[in-house]
Amino acid sequence: MNNFNLCGRVAEVGQRRNDKAPWPVLIETExxxxxxxxxxxxxFGPEAPPVGWIAVISGTLDSREWQGRRYLQLVAKSREFLPPPAQAQAQPQHYRQPPRYSEADQPPRRSNPPEDDNMPF
Structure with a gap:
């Protein structure tokens, strides 16, 4: 069996068939x-995950047989749903240029480098 990690946004939540059935969820990932x-x-769970929330799911990749055919099956071992970050919902902040400094704020420049005749190279 292979392990998998899936991270994405909840794109759509379907209807469950009964109270014990799982929620069919579509997760959009890059x-x-x-x-x-x-x-x-x-x-599985009592409540459906909200659309737009971030889903972090990990588990194993397996296969199952049904009517003589093999089908891929993702078995989730852990799941976590996180609310979207607050910055994604807020208006993007405009980039501000750092203030320009005047020549008086700069350290003094050296006009000539120091001369040293005893340089090792």
Whole structure:
């Protein structure tokens, strides 16, 4: 079995069939610089995870057989749902340039480097 870690945002939460069934959840995760993927995951629990929250799921990668065919199965061992960061919801702050210093604030410049005839190189 292989271990996996999945981190992404909860994109969609479906309806469960009954009180003991898991919640069908789609988690949007990044594959590369410009690519994202929706990963279907079933989450057990009394409440559905809120859409937009960050999902951190780890577990094992396994397979199962059904009607003579093998299917990939992700078995979640731990799960955690975190609220989105406050900075993502707030307005982006504008970059402020650092203040410019006057020539009087600068340390004095050396006009000539010190001459030393006994340099080792």
């Amino acid at each position: 594959l590369g610089r410009d690519k994202t993927a929706l990963v279907p995951v079933e989450i």
